[in-house]
Amino acid sequence: MSDQGRPYAGASREARESARREQLVTAGISLFGTQGYRAATVGAVCAEAGLNKRYFYESFATLEDLLCEVYERVVADLRASVLAGGGEDAAAVLRGFMGGFLAWAQANPVQARVHLFEVLGVSARVDELYRRQGRTIGDELASRLSATAAGPQLTAGQQRILGDMLVGAGVQMVVDWVISDYQPPRDELLGQMDATLGWILVAGLATLGENRGD
Incomplete structure (x- = not known):
């Protein structure tokens, strides 16, 4: 099995990436709908999602994409x-x-x-x-x-x-x-x-x- 598809903690890499994307979307809804989009930052979204900042760019190129x-x-x-x-x-x-x-x-x-x-x-x-x-x-x-x-x-x-x-x-x-x-x-x-x-x-x-x- 390649590293790309190797399970970790019972989940494949693709499943983990998908889960992190969902965390970011959920965090985006929360922040954009409370603090406002213009006040939000990539760091704030990642903090809300409980993820390292590098994981943001795994799913989105910019905050506008999110x-x-x-x-x-x-x-x-x-x-x-x-x-x-x-x-x-x-x-x-x-x-x-x-x-x-x-x-x-x-x-x-x-x-x-x-x-x-x-x-x-x-x-x-x-x-x-x-x-x-x-x-x-x-x-x-x-x-x-x-x-x-x-x-x-x-x-x-x-x-x-x-x-x-x-x-x-x-x-x-x-x-x-x-x-x-x-x-x-x-x-x-x-x-x-x-x-x-x-x-x-x-x-x-x-x-x-x-x-x-x-």
């Missing part, structure tokens, strides 16, 4: 929450999305800080990752909404715009809610959202009727 991996993990968890709910109509789909987003942010404040604040403006690379992940969630949400409509379907471009609008509005709602110390209570905020969407629908139908009467 941030990208951390963000991918955070968004995967968020995506599972916001897309978990079903719904036979558009209102139920939207409520499931926002209810899942709010519940996730409140239950996971460390991860929420990474997603809502720490990845913004780091670099063009991280900005593109942020946009791509938002687009993925937006596309899936818009597709679900489109599936509830009995009338004419949106074009692909219109679905993309709808997804961007909903994700952008959802993020802004959650940011404001987190900064406001989770006030008003989640169910109350969702009720306000339902009422607002209802108002928009009624106002839109009224405008449509007026235009048809001209």
Whole structure:
């Protein structure tokens, strides 16, 4: 057996490297979501992970590389929450999305800080990752909404715009809610959202009727 694959303490070299990588990612989530990405250092991450500094470069070339991996993990968890709910109509789909987003942010404040604040403006690379992940969630949400409509379907471009609008509005709602110390209570905020969407629908139908009467 080569040195590369030789077991140590019951684990192969590959398994040990994988375990150390997971330790670094876990430490990155903790530090970026509490102290902030810009305040973190490679040394601090390794200290949090309980690893020698040399092991950082075994898995990541830079701290930004770790941030990208951390963000991918955070968004995967968020995506599972916001897309978990079903719904036979558009209102139920939207409520499931926002209810899942709010519940996730409140239950996971460390991860929420990474997603809502720490990845913004780091670099063009991280900005593109942020946009791509938002687009993925937006596309899936818009597709679900489109599936509830009995009338004419949106074009692909219109679905993309709808997804961007909903994700952008959802993020802004959650940011404001987190900064406001989770006030008003989640169910109350969702009720306000339902009422607002209802108002928009009624106002839109009224405008449509007026235009048809001209």
